[in-house]
Amino acid sequence: MDGVEIPEYFICPISLQALQDPVTTITGITYERESIEQWLKTARGNPTCPVTKQPLPRDSVLTPNHTLKRLIQSWCALNSVNGIDGIPMPKSPIKKSQVLRLVKDLDLPDHSCTRALMKLEALAAENERNRACMVEAGLEKCMVLFIIKCFKEGKTAGLEESLRILHLIWNPSQEIKLLVRENQEFIDSLTWILRCKIDNHVAVKTHAMLVLQKTIDVVCQKLPERLNVDFFKDIITRVLRKRISKLAIKSALLVLTQVCLWGRNRVKIVEANAVYELIELELEKPERNITELIFNLLAQLCSCAAGREQFLKHAGSIAMLSKRILRVSTATDDRALHILDSISKFSARDDAVLEMLRVGAVSKLCMVIQADCAPYLKKKAGEILRLHSNTWNNSPCIAVYLLTRYPR
Numbered sequence: 001m002d003g004v005e006i007p008e009y010f011i012c013p014i015s016l017q018a019l020q021d022p023v024t025t026i027t028g029i030t031y032e033r034e035s036i037e038q039w040l041k042t043a044r045g046n047p048t049c050p051v052t053k054q055p056l057p058r059d060s061v062l063t064p065n066h067t068l069k070r071l072i073q074s075w076c077a078l079n080s081v082n083g084i085d086g087i088p089m090p091k092s093p094i095k096k097s098q099v100l101r102l103v104k105d106l107d108l109p110d111h112s113c114t115r116a117l118m119k120l121e122a123l124a125a126e127n128e129r130n131r132a133c134m135v136e137a138g139l140e141k142c143m144v145l146f147i148i149k150c151f152k153e154g155k156t157a158g159l160e161e162s163l164r165i166l167h168l169i170w171n172p173s174q175e176i177k178l179l180v181r182e183n184q185e186f187i188d189s190l191t192w193i194l195r196c197k198i199d200n201h202v203a204v205k206t207h208a209m210l211v212l213q214k215t216i217d218v219v220c221q222k223l224p225e226r227l228n229v230d231f232f233k234d235i236i237t238r239v240l241r242k243r244i245s246k247l248a249i250k251s252a253l254l255v256l257t258q259v260c261l262w263g264r265n266r267v268k269i270v271e272a273n274a275v276y277e278l279i280e281l282e283l284e285k286p287e288r289n290i291t292e293l294i295f296n297l298l299a300q301l302c303s304c305a306a307g308r309e310q311f312l313k314h315a316g317s318i319a320m321l322s323k324r325i326l327r328v329s330t331a332t333d334d335r336a337l338h339i340l341d342s343i344s345k346f347s348a349r350d351d352a353v354l355e356m357l358r359v360g361a362v363s364k365l366c367m368v369i370q371a372d373c374a375p376y377l378k379k380k381a382g383e384i385l386r387l388h389s390n391t392w393n394n395s396p397c398i399a400v401y402l403l404t405r406y407p408r
Helices: 033-042 068-078 096-107 111-128 128-136 140-155 157-169 174-180 184-195 201-216 229-240 246-259 267-269 273-281 290-301 305-313 315-322 330-346 350-358 362-372 373-389 396-405
Strands: 022-024 031-033
Touching: 022 033, 022 068, 031 033, 031 128, 031 305, 031 396, 033 128, 068 111, 096 111, 096 128, 096 140, 111 157, 111 246, 128 140, 128 157, 140 184, 140 396, 157 201, 174 201, 174 305, 184 201, 184 229, 201 246, 229 246, 229 267, 229 273, 246 290, 246 373, 267 273, 267 290, 267 305, 273 305, 273 315, 290 330, 305 315, 305 330, 315 330, 315 350, 315 362, 330 350, 330 362, 362 373
Parallel strands: none
Antiparallel strands: 022 031
């Protein structure tokens, strides 16, 4: 395909790939079917046409553009000598009856059950129409009940496929909310999977965390308040400490952050040794989005005395914090200053205050004041410096700060 330019009107405006199953919306724009269906499904509020910005209802009729498809096929044939392949014929969407037949096979012995799950997973991965059909057939409920059944019977056969299917077809509809919003048994099933010795454990446990994240998004207020320390220990020791995968770590951080504010969860998370594990994870210099999540969670945990105590027990905590300031993002700077402020006000032991000076945290605070930062960050840094200026008065940067702030 090198050197062959695909005509602009053969390109989907969303995926920017050559059209294979072109459909035209009521706004007159042609898109790849799966791309526009995904756009309509995931758009917030009232969807609009990606190109014209005109209203585009979720249940809009998508008309197959047969003329354009024939033109693309002809163009592909003419350019076959240049390495252009023909357009594959899109597969026919499944029917509800097909899904229900496969669901019945889930009650068969393990081998037949797993084979049915593999077929369902393959169909779910094909396109958005198949996934919508599966939701309509009630497959979400079947997968939730199947996972709970595996938990109760201690069986792991079919878990990987069922988790993948549930993650693919998850639709935060009223039905799924009613099914999981107070379902402690389903939460227990997912954390049980994190503890299981299972084949292909990375993929299985990663999908368990992804489904757990989606579940926590829709549960009622009472359920997070009832979570026990073991729930947090499972996530921290089985996912964060073992570094299962980047996706699993991100989901774990999002789950912990979301439930942190409910009831006594902040203290429970600290009791599960989260602060130490978060610092250790950050010392490995993860990607920026992971660092932001770590700092956000650490800031919440350091809002309580137990969290600050655990933070200060780690020999590299303040040094790590100092090194990240002005190097990652404004969000990280904000959370880092929040932690230093909490320590300076409520846990300002002599050794902690001197450690801030020794590892360069005081110098970093002065740099924040001089850098091109948001005014509120400069103000916060100045407040922290003033709290312990008598202890830090031998620091050259403090002298410069005071001279600039209060000139003679």
